[in-house]
Amino acid sequence: xxxxxxxxxxxxxxxxxxxSHVHSGSLHAPDAEMALRNARDLYTRRGEGVxxxxxxxxxxxxxxxxxxxxxxxxxxxxxxxxPTFYEVPEGVEHL
Amino acid sequence: MDTPLxxxxxxxxxxxxxxxxxxxxxISRAPELEEDxxxxxxxxxxxxxxxxxxxxxxxxxxxGRTEDGLAYLRDEREFRNVKLVERPxxxxxxxxxxxLAFATYQLHLYRALSTSSDTTLAGIAAxxxxxxxxxxxxxxxxxxxxxxxxxESHARMQAALDAEWPYLAELFTPIDPSLADRVADPxxxxxxxxxxxxxxxxxxxxxxxxxxxxxxxGRQGVHTEHLGYLLAEMQHLHRSHPGATW
Numbered sequence: 001x002x003x004x005x006x007x008x009x010x011x012x013x014x015x016x017x018x019x020s021h022v023h024s025g026s027l028h029a030p031d032a033e034m035a036l037r038n039a040r041d042l043y044t045r046r047g048e049g050v051x052x053x054x055x056x057x058x059x060x061x062x063x064x065x066x067x068x069x070x071x072x073x074x075x076x077x078x079x080x081x082x083p084t085f086y087e088v089p090e091g092v093e094h095l
Numbered sequence: 096m097d098t099p100l101x102x103x104x105x106x107x108x109x110x111x112x113x114x115x116x117x118x119x120x121x122i123s124r125a126p127e128l129e130e131d132x133x134x135x136x137x138x139x140x141x142x143x144x145x146x147x148x149x150x151x152x153x154x155x156x157x158x159g160r161t162e163d164g165l166a167y168l169r170d171e172r173e174f175r176n177v178k179l180v181e182r183p184x185x186x187x188x189x190x191x192x193x194x195l196a197f198a199t200y201q202l203h204l205y206r207a208l209s210t211s212s213d214t215t216l217a218g219i220a221a222x223x224x225x226x227x228x229x230x231x232x233x234x235x236x237x238x239x240x241x242x243x244x245x246x247e248s249h250a251r252m253q254a255a256l257d258a259e260w261p262y263l264a265e266l267f268t269p270i271d272p273s274l275a276d277r278v279a280d281p282x283x284x285x286x287x288x289x290x291x292x293x294x295x296x297x298x299x300x301x302x303x304x305x306x307x308x309x310x311x312x313g314r315q316g317v318h319t320e321h322l323g324y325l326l327a328e329m330q331h332l333h334r335s336h337p338g339a340t341w
Contacts, residue, residue: 006127027129034236038129041136 008057009035011042013049021053029054099271101155102175103278104216105165106314107204108148109176112166113322114197115141116329120184133233137194140226147219167333171323172316178309179262181322188248188255191237196259198230199291200266200284207279216278235295242299253301261309263289268314 006028012021024043029035035054044052063071079085118138125131149162179197184190205227208220241252269282296303312318332339 028127029129030240034240037233037236038133041133042129045136 006030009039009054010057010060011035011039012053012055013039013043014051015049017050021051024048026057032056096156099273100213100278101152102314103270103274104148104152104155106175106177108145108152108165109174110180110197111141111148111201112145113174113176113325114180115139115145116325117180117184118190121190126187134190137230137233140223140230144219144223144226147222151215151219163333167330171318171326174316174318174322174326175314176318176322177262177265177313178311178319179259179265181313181325182262182319183321185258186251186255187237188241188251189258191234191241192252192255192259194230195234195238195292195295196263196288197266198227198234200263200281200288201227202231203284203288203291204279204281207284211278213277220279231291238295238301239299242296242301249300252299256296256301257304257306260304261306264308265311265313268311 007030008026009029009032010026011024013024014021024039027035027038027042029038032054036052039052039054043049075081115138118134118141121134121138122131125134145166146162149165153160153162153165179193202224205220205224209217209224211217211220238252241248243249244252264285266288267281267285270278270280274280293303
């Protein structure tokens, strides 16, 4: 039996060529090669993907819920950052 | 009926079927949940191969039996699998040593069979080649990690290889002469299979076992005492409730 748990890996699967890799879930594996194989068995057994990335969960730097307000709230009231804020003058071509 | 071809097909089918049943035993018992799923997937691939092969065997026999009839209603002495696949799983190292040997054999066999003149067998084999290539890959990675791991894992992996190796020879039993040039003859594959396994074993810092061959006989229906128990579990539901589906 394992006395130490295997590390956690985050799995990203690309469904088709031309699409981005999308986070599918996570799994445990002793190393990257086995993580790829486990990901193949867990997340692509019904033909969901053509490419897999695995990343050690501990290597991901993530924003924390505590930082949510300073991170994301200021964007909410800056409507000029959205293209819909600007009126398009009549007669403008090639926009 | 073409008896040699029927027996040959049944041998391939039963190897895959019995191995699948043993793989299924690991579900809930593997070291980690991820490995449970991996071994179940491998077992299901083998079961898929067994189903196609049993269906073809039933067709060759021409007596109205089905894949289920062959899988669930034959007794021990009528099974044609090698002893390698029927023995109990005693630890994870044994599972990986056996899978490495068996899947490598299947890989070489199916590759050869995929170009044979029997189009049904060639078709089944061509589909299965990719599956077993992955099984070889999975087993190889584990043998490498356990062999080249800790002292404990190295010793157990070596013990597992030593335990499985005597049963490898039976896979290469020559076929009936009437089948020559029609199917793949396992006797011609032995060198390639052993060389393939040797590469993995050596890289894993393990030693190729030097052990004498176990007695064969599986292809004639002579089995170890373990097959009866396996069949009792595998066949019980179908025999108690014939034709049950869900």
